[in-house]
Each structure stands twice: as C-alpha cells, then as structure tokens.
Amino acid sequence: MIVFKNVKKTYPNGTDALNGVDIKIDDGEFVFITGPSGAGKSTMIRLLTCEDVPSEGKLTVDGTNLKRLSRRQIPKYRRKIGVVFQDFRLIPTLNVYDNVAFAMRVVGRGGREIKERVMAVLGIVGLEHKVSVFPEQLSGGEQQRVALARAIVNSPAIIIADEPTGNVDPEMSIEIMKLLSSINRNGITVVVVTHEQRLVRAFKKREIRLRYGKVEFDTAHDHDHDHKEKSSDKKDHHSDKEDHKKKHSHKEDKEDSEHD
Amino acid sequence: MIDSFIFLVKCAVKSIFKNWLLTLASVTVLTICLVTLGSSILLFDNVNLFIDEVGDESQVVIFLDESLTTEQINGIHQQLFQIQNIKNVSYESKEMALQNYLESMGENASLFSDVTSDVLRNSFIFNIKDLSKFDQTMFEVGKIEGISRIRERREVVDRINDISQVILMLAFWIIAIFIVISILVITNTVKVSVYSRRIEINIMKYVGATDAFIQMPYFIEGIIIGILAGILTLFLTYFTYTNILSPIIYDFGLFTPVSFQSRFIPFALFYIVSGALIGMVGSVYPVKKYLNV
Numbered sequence: 199m200i201v202f203k204n205v206k207k208t209y210p211n212g213t214d215a216l217n218g219v220d221i222k223i224d225d226g227e228f229v230f231i232t233g234p235s236g237a238g239k240s241t242m243i244r245l246l247t248c249e250d251v252p253s254e255g256k257l258t259v260d261g262t263n264l265k266r267l268s269r270r271q272i273p274k275y276r277r278k279i280g281v282v283f284q285d286f287r288l289i290p291t292l293n294v295y296d297n298v299a300f301a302m303r304v305v306g307r308g309g310r311e312i313k314e315r316v317m318a319v320l321g322i323v324g325l326e327h328k329v330s331v332f333p334e335q336l337s338g339g340e341q342q343r344v345a346l347a348r349a350i351v352n353s354p355a356i357i358i359a360d361e362p363t364g365n366v367d368p369e370m371s372i373e374i375m376k377l378l379s380s381i382n383r384n385g386i387t388v389v390v391v392t393h394e395q396r397l398v399r400a401f402k403k404r405e406i407r408l409r410y411g412k413v414e415f416d417t418a419h420d421h422d423h424d425h426k427e428k429s430s431d432k433k434d435h436h437s438d439k440e441d442h443k444k445k446h447s448h449k450e451d452k453e454d455s456e457h458d
Numbered sequence: 459m460i461d462s463f464i465f466l467v468k469c470a471v472k473s474i475f476k477n478w479l480l481t482l483a484s485v486t487v488l489t490i491c492l493v494t495l496g497s498s499i500l501l502f503d504n505v506n507l508f509i510d511e512v513g514d515e516s517q518v519v520i521f522l523d524e525s526l527t528t529e530q531i532n533g534i535h536q537q538l539f540q541i542q543n544i545k546n547v548s549y550e551s552k553e554m555a556l557q558n559y560l561e562s563m564g565e566n567a568s569l570f571s572d573v574t575s576d577v578l579r580n581s582f583i584f585n586i587k588d589l590s591k592f593d594q595t596m597f598e599v600g601k602i603e604g605i606s607r608i609r610e611r612r613e614v615v616d617r618i619n620d621i622s623q624v625i626l627m628l629a630f631w632i633i634a635i636f637i638v639i640s641i642l643v644i645t646n647t648v649k650v651s652v653y654s655r656r657i658e659i660n661i662m663k664y665v666g667a668t669d670a671f672i673q674m675p676y677f678i679e680g681i682i683i684g685i686l687a688g689i690l691t692l693f694l695t696y697f698t699y700t701n702i703l704s705p706i707i708y709d710f711g712l713f714t715p716v717s718f719q720s721r722f723i724p725f726a727l728f729y730i731v732s733g734a735l736i737g738m739v740g741s742v743y744p745v746k747k748y749l750n751v
Contacts, residue, residue, distance in 0.1 A: 277666035
C-alpha cells in the first residue's frame, strides 16, 4: 500500500512541487496520475523511487517510511518497484535479452534463474523472438515493451510508469497500456503517470489529477466524476464473485425446489 | 554470486577496450610513476650499500686509559656489545697496534725500530650500523668510563647523512608527484568510462543495485590498469637495471651494485600491489558523483 500523508516537497530554489498531498493506493490497484506540466507528477515519482525525500509529511510504501530509509536500505526497497521511463532507458550496447537480464544480474541473481525468468517475461511482452536484437533495431513500442520486461523481471510489487506512451505511436500506446493492465491483473500495483486523457478514458481506472502540487480530484473519492471506478479489474473481480454467488444461489434455489 | 562477479569483470574489461586510448595513457603514466618509485628504491639501496662499503671512513676508535686492568677492559667490551647501533667491535692491544703500524710502514718500518708499544694505547675499533644515529650512538659510547680519547670522522658521517637525506627527500617528492599525477589520469579515464555508462548506472540504481555493486566494475578497471602498469614496470626496471645501470655502476668500480634478481619477487609484489592500489584510489571519485540517484 502506498500512502501519501500531507506530503509537501519544496525544492531548494523555493518551488513548492507538492503542497500537502494525501493519497492512498491499495495493493493491486491501477492508478493514473494526471495533471498539467508542473503539477508535481514527476516529483511524486522521484519521491516514490527514493530519488528525493518529502520536505514535510509522511510517505509510506508497504509500511516503510521512505523518509527514514538509510542509503544502504534504498537498493533493497527499489527491488520492490519496477520503473518504466518515457525514454525507455535501454542500454544500446546490449541486446534485448541482456537488457532485461541486466536488471537481474545487478541484484545478484544466478545464471539459470536469469535465463528462465528473462525468457518468461519476454514472452509476456511478446518479444521472445527478438532476444538477439539491439534496441536501435526496434520500434518505439517494442523498446518500451523491453523496458516493461526489464521492470517486471525482478517480480516487483509496484510498477511505476512515467509517461510510458510518450514516445510511442497511438496504437502501440494502447498495447502498452494493455500490457500494464495484464501485469496489474497479476496483483502488481501499477502507477502510471500520463497526460494522455484518451488513455485514461479508454482504460477506466482510478485517476488522481494533480494541479499546483495538490490533488485536484481523485476518482476514488470523487463519486460525481466520470471515472469513479476505483479499479475496473477489482470491479470485474467483484462482479465475477457476485455472478458466481448469484449462480450458486440460483443453483441452490433450483436444488431446493427439486427437493421440495 | 559468481555470475555477478563474472558480469562485473566483463563490464570492466569491455570498458578497458572501449576506451583503449585512455587506458593506454593511464597505464603509461602509472608505469612512469612506478618506474620512478622502483628506481628510487634501487637508488636508495645502492646508496646504502655504498655507505656500507665506505664504512671504514666512518670507523670509530676509542683509546683506553693506561691504568685499566684486563677485567675493566673486558667490561668495556661488554658495554660496547650492548649498544645496538654498533657492529664489528674488535680489541686492539697497544702491542698489536704497534705491529699493525709497522706493517703499514712497509720498508720504512726500520725507522721505527726504537719505538716501543708504551707510546701507544689499548683500543677498541668498531663501525656504526646506522649512520643517521651516529651522534646518539657516540653519546652512549661517551658514557662508558675508562675511555681517554675517541677518534671519529664526524665530517664524513655528516656528509654521508646529508647525501642520504637529499636522496630520500628527492625520491619522496618525485614519488608523491607521480602518484598524484597517476591518480588524476586514472580518475580521468574512469570518469570517461563512467560518463559513457551513466545510463547503465542510472538503471542499476533504479533496479536496486547497491553502491558497492555499481562501483565494482570501475574498481576492477582501475585495478586492471594498475596491474598492467605494475607488470610493465617490473620488466622495464628489470631489463634497464640488470642490463644497463648495474654494469655501469660495476664498471665504475666503486662497489658491487645490489642484485635485482634476488629481489625479483618482492619487487613484483610491490609494483603490482602499488599499481592496483593507485588504480583503485583513482577510480573512487568519478563513480561517487553518479551514485547520488
């Protein structure tokens, strides 16, 4: 669970990037963070990835107060999160396989485990046939899928995607979002920072809109808003359960009537 | 763990080849530094050897009181033995001194046929081990009772000490300057390497690599540069000293120069370890800058 409690962030030049943000993101949620430039989206990511600490307030991830993490504890925390960037940040000298394997090697994983896991995640993103290809030979969408594979290869609990569709064509944007949704269906919390309202509307997930460093609206709380679903997947899950219950009770009714 | 280590070594080796021109520059400068360092040590060893060989010039003779008994003379002998910085202590009775003197006169010895040993004194002759502690040693010798006079060549000792000091100071500054230059050049090489891999470092940080893990390839790169320079220095020094310098010193006929062969292993270890250490130190700073992510 990610909890921002009255988080404020003021940079040394006096800019108030976040000005008392209160957000709670449950485990397994899919959340869009939107807002205009300068709203504080990047600062939120910087705080979540421990690149920076809040000036005031409390930011906890799975009960860990990020402000209190020592320099030595940060790498351990970061292994819990996978980050996807707008500019992909792939290593140009490594092929697809090695770019993904790299993330496992740097955390000290072994050879066989790396091979199995890398091939598995490349399968998830649909690039298992491009293991030997170098980033420059891939399209923007494919590069972002490699970046996504790298982000999930260490089985993180949270995926943070900073404008993941910013450098890909509209069709591929949908594909990337679908991939993120399928990752989310496996129980991974996904936080997507985007300015593309088209995607937000299309995927009907929880949206937290920032403005001037504050939460302008949060569809989880603002029930009047169009995007009031907290998590469509959760809802789907609930409705599945309800359907199951209904079916079950219908079956019971039927059985009862038969008994009768 | 082994996989990770192999991965780190591969990263370091790749970087060395990728920035080969800078690596070459680093190895060259570090080699110059280590050659200077090794040459200074060899020079110092040879100077010490030379001092030992001219040690007779620093020989000390103490003349004893005429009134001393054999037991008292033995007592002085014991006291001299107890002084740490003294070597080659020998007793010369006045009879022996006369005989030696006459022998040194050769054909003219007959001119002194009337001279008896009574004009001479019993004495002890010894050498000083470490000339830099000459004054301190002579102060201790002076405390022994029963000595009537001491003959020493203080000006020679002072001169030798002065030369040693100058050589030591020169060697120290030359070595210090070269170490600083080597560290700076290696720092620059690693800096270029770090800059070209800043994206990798950034990704490493995001996926949870520890600072130590990120620094490791650059440490290894620095160490490899150091070891290469160490090996190069070893062979350079060996061949120049054994085939050029040593024969020249020998031809001068002053003294037999120290042998490099007998010190090959200590020198090899010294060069390689110093090279690796300088390489490591040079690689610390440039990575630190990019770790603050």
